[in-house]
Ligand SMILES: O=P(O)(O)OC[C@H]1O[C@H](OP(=O)(O)OP(=O)(O)O)[C@H](O)[C@@H]1O
Ligand SMILES: O=c1cc[nH]c(=O)[nH]1
């Protein structure tokens with residue numbers, strides 16, 4: 001598994017405001033959206049394209065277009081939904097599948113409560129959206145499901161990752177041939193006793209949508 005922590009002053013600036021406990025939900029949503037677009041630029045570096053030719057006002061010009069089958073973007077509900085618009089702004093022709101997952105705050109085990117994905121992902125590149133990679137249980141379960149349906153490679157875009165979660169992902173997919181990548185705005189210090197990322201930004205879902 002490969003991890004890329006995107007080193008860019010605009011990414012760092014937006015992340016700093018997201019971390020601030022005084023940032024309200026509307027601002028948090030807007031910044032998360034902007035941040036995803038910046039991360040998506042790096043995350044899609046290996047997106048498959050096919051050669052094409054277009055006619056300019058002067059002559060023919062060689063270029064590329066997204067190859068088929070189209071990439072699949074998969075936000076993990078609820079918090080990952082806050083990243084969808086920022087991603088599809090960059091990849092407007094991608095298809096979108098949905099995974100609803102919730103981590104039990106006691107056991108820290110992830111449970112899947114909704115799955116709306118193509119049955120057959122053969123040949124598909126998948127982009128998973130989830131702001132927080134904490135223990136890694138949620139993302140590992142999501143990646144396993146996509147690979148089991150035939151995805152050729154999976155790139156996760158996370159706003160923040162914990163070292164513990166990255167290690168968990170590395171171990172979980174050590175024997176997997178398919179490329180797995182995590183692209184994040186930062187790798188934080190550690191997880192606290194409740195499984196929250198430190199310094200982190202708190203509960204991403206609650207900060208986006210309120211406490212439920
Ligand atoms: O790496 P893990 O330890 O598995 O934790 C990370 C998960 O926790 C959060 O979701 P949460 O369960 O809070 O659901 P929500 O999006 O509905 O708030 C987050 O968005 C990830 O999906
Ligand atoms: O820090 C964390 C860990 C899991 N989920 C969150 O939303 N935040």
Ligand SMILES: [Mg+2]
Nearest residue numbers: 203204205206
């Ligand atoms: Mg949550």
